[in-house]
Amino acid sequence: xxxxxxxxxxxxxxxxxxxxxxxxxxxxxxxxxxxxxxxxxxxxxxxxxxxxxxxxxxxxxxxxxxxxxxxxxxxxxxxxxxxxxxxxxxxxxxx
Amino acid sequence: xxxxxxxxxxxxxxxxxxxxxxxxxxxxxxxxxxxxxxxxxxxxxxxxxxxxxxxxxxxxxxxxxxxxxxxxxxxxxxxxxxxxxxxxxxxxxxx
DNA sequence: TATATACTTAGACAATCGTCTAAATATTGC
DNA sequence: GCAATATTTAGACGATTGTCTAAGTATATA
Numbered sequence: 001x002x003x004x005x006x007x008x009x010x011x012x013x014x015x016x017x018x019x020x021x022x023x024x025x026x027x028x029x030x031x032x033x034x035x036x037x038x039x040x041x042x043x044x045x046x047x048x049x050x051x052x053x054x055x056x057x058x059x060x061x062x063x064x065x066x067x068x069x070x071x072x073x074x075x076x077x078x079x080x081x082x083x084x085x086x087x088x089x090x091x092x093x094x095x
Numbered sequence: 096x097x098x099x100x101x102x103x104x105x106x107x108x109x110x111x112x113x114x115x116x117x118x119x120x121x122x123x124x125x126x127x128x129x130x131x132x133x134x135x136x137x138x139x140x141x142x143x144x145x146x147x148x149x150x151x152x153x154x155x156x157x158x159x160x161x162x163x164x165x166x167x168x169x170x171x172x173x174x175x176x177x178x179x180x181x182x183x184x185x186x187x188x189x190x
Numbered sequence: 191t192a193t194a195t196a197c198t199t200a201g202a203c204a205a206t207c208g209t210c211t212a213a214a215t216a217t218t219g220c
Numbered sequence: 221g222c223a224a225t226a227t228t229t230a231g232a233c234g235a236t237t238g239t240c241t242a243a244g245t246a247t248a249t250a
Contacts, residue, residue: 004108011106012238013099016179023181029197042239044198049237063196063247074180081176084111085169086118107208124227137209139228144207158217158226192250199244206237214229220222 001076002053009053010077014038015046019055019069026068028061096171097148104148105172109133110141114150114164121163123156 009015018032033043047067050056054073059066104110113127128138142162145151149168154161 007102007105007111010102010179014238016102019179023179030195033197038238039240040197041199041241045238048198060247063194065197069181071181077176078180081172084105084114084118085173086164086166109208125225128227133208134210135227136211136229140208143228155217158224160227193248194250195246195248197244197246200242201240203240204238207235208233209235210231210233212230214227216225216227218223218225220224 001073001080003080005049005053006055006073006077006080009049009055012046012049015050018046018050018067022056022067022069026059026066028064028066030064032067096168096175098175100144100148101150101168101172101175104144104150107141107144110145113141113145113162117151117162117164121154121161123159123161125159127162 010019014036017036021027021032021035029040029043029047033040036043047056047058050067051058054070055077056067057070059068105114109131112131116122116127116130124135124138124142128135131138142151142153145162146153149165150172151162152165154163
């Protein structure tokens with residue numbers, strides 16, 4: 001699990017917005033692109049960062065490439081963050 | 096709550112290590128400095144980023160400045176991260 | 191097979207980042 | 221008040237980042 005890549009990926013607001021959108025379901029690169037006012041090339045760069053962190057998975061579907069959340073790494077992320085928080089202040093966690 | 100500053104602060108491994116160390120209790124700038132192989136000036140820069148994100152609090156104690164975790168923002172952090180994760184995959188959370 | 195569509199890669203650019211050294215500021219104890 | 225200690229600020233540096241345009245690659249369809 002690439003902790004550094006994960007935290008780095010989360011540091012950018014566009015990438016966080018992409019992840020939030022993918023919560024609602026998988027979406028093609030173009031579909032995601034329609035939601036942001038940046039070029040496809042820039043988006044593709046963000047996809048690369050998210051993939052390097054293993055936060056998203058891709059699947060080609062015809063002409064499109066469909067992005068979806070990699071939920072197992074999302075769970076790792078929860079643990080990484082909880083790990084930064086003193087046990088006594090965790091939310092919805094005991095011990 | 097400064098979401099962008101918080102995620103940015105977490106993107107650096109030294110800053111995450113500082114936060115982890117502060118879980119064990121408050122520590123002076125110098126005490127923290129003894130744990131890392133970078134100059135005090137660089138450390139001070141990291142403290143600035145952590146303070147901008149409201150992740151740490153400071154208190155002058157004599158000649159030293161003592162750093163401690165700001166646990167309330169730590170809790171906000173938990174929520175911010177959980178917010179990125181689909182409800183069905185949250186850890187220790189219902190709904 | 192040619193053309194259109196959907197993405198990615200390459201290369202450039204300004205802005206931000208993490209680090210450093212050197213100088214400045216604040217506090218303590220003599 | 222002065223010297224020592226503790227930390228921050230200023231300014232510089234190379235490295236990385238997010239963005240862009242232009243060119244490349246892959247798939248589908250006429």
